[in-house]
Amino acid sequence: MENILQQIGIENYIYLSTLLFCVGAFGVLYRRNAIVMFMSIEIMLNAVNLLLVAFSTYHQDAAGQVFVFFSMAVAAAEVAVGLAILVAIYRNLNNIDIDSLKKLKG
């Protein structure tokens, strides 16, 4: 059986992950809606998960796939805290636009 990874090539997986990671990073930098920013951060983390799984197959080593479980669990915990902060903000300001948070300056 031919290995799909050898047909496609590991570089292309790296390019795809890097592209997804950049999409996420630019989403965080340019979007002003907090929920969309959270989604962008998730895209960044999932780009990394994709890369880890690809490398795991490339090296024939299960550690990469196990690491993905860690990073998924961490991402879930992180976003739970983020959403809690977002709810607190919504209760105070009645919107979730990140630009309305500009009390701290100097």
Added chain:
Amino acid sequence: MTTLIAIAGLGIICLIAEIFNLRKAIVPVSIIGLLAILGLNITELNLVGSTYYNNMIVENNYSRIFSALFIVLTTFLVALSPEFHKNHKTKISDFVAIKLFLLAGAVAMVSFGNLAMFFLGIEILSISLYILAASEPKNVSSNEAGMKYFLMGSFASGVILFGIALIYGATGSFDVETIYNTVSGGNIPGWFFIGIVLLTIGLLFKIAAVPFHFWAPDVYEGSPALTTATMSTLAKVAAMAAFFKLMKGLNHEVPGTYVTIIIIVSALSMFVGNLMALKQSNVKRMLAFSGISHAGFMLMVFLSPPTTTGVLFYYAAAYGLAGIAAFAVVLSVCGNKGNEEIYNFNGLGKTHPLMAAVLTCSLLSMAGIPIFSGFFAKFFLFGEVLRAGQVAIVIIAVVNSIISVGYYFKLILAMYTKDSTEEKQAVPFAYSVVAVVAILLNIALGLYPDLVLGYL
């Protein structure tokens, strides 16, 4: 290993104590528990390094002595908690438990042997801090600080994770020792270096070094003061220690380009931190910029990694203890004023001579005036960096030490030359005890540096 398990266990005991209505016992039990863990940790010093769980955790003197420092800092922070949260008595178990879990993350960050453990440690520390930064849900500043810290922190975590993935791709392992051996064997793909750069960027975010510092002043100002104390002492020192261990573990020699980058980042951090601090009127914000400049000083240890391990610990301990003492005074002065402007400190030298003296000592220690450990920390650091042949950065660092005296003395002058406009208020007992003990430890460290330098 036992240290890490005991700390996590103590955190869970705190949460359970709340269920069984033992709220009054939480803080005393945590402090006694932390001191017991500290004792356990110190008795293990000088034992042979050991590894646990397939090299996931590697314990040696480096991890043990830094864990000891983190435990001391957390003990102080827990001791400050009940007074600071006296209006939220029902939530004290959460605040203390989160601080203990944060400590567990910090200990994991210095005793990792595998990048998975390193990542978990840094995330445990960060997530606890997001919660603490946003822990005043009705206060918009606290919300904003929590949100900014969360966005910046998870962005940095994403970058760190990407770096880890690339390093894994290049070497086929998460184990730091295996990576080190693979790299020394030569013939590694270029992704490895991209991975190292991404890891560096992520960690520079966490220690708030220029140009990745912009979140720090806002987050420090908006968070509740006790959280600011946690971030500027425990979190910064832990991130720095993890950064040093990681770079020492992964690179068998620091390449020249990396040294150049470190010099530039360190010099920029010092200049931006100190110059911006000069024009601040909010003490928390000023201490945030001061923390940025101290991150710049601490980054200098990378210029001579084999010999600066002890110096890094000494600097971190001096900075952490001075920071705790300073924040204990800030908490006692500004506790119920709702802001931390400098005018709150007017006349403190007459109304509360002890607190004013402690704050003066801690600021002098941060500025690097002799007999305080801050001076000896800078002295040893500059000595080692000079020995490594980096004269320019030492000159920049000395100039910056002089600049920093400017804003530290702004606060000292306010305390001693201006008159108080308000009535005298009693200083809570816990604050004065923590402030005095922290500053005494700082001075003791200054007088007897061999106490800690002998272990590294």
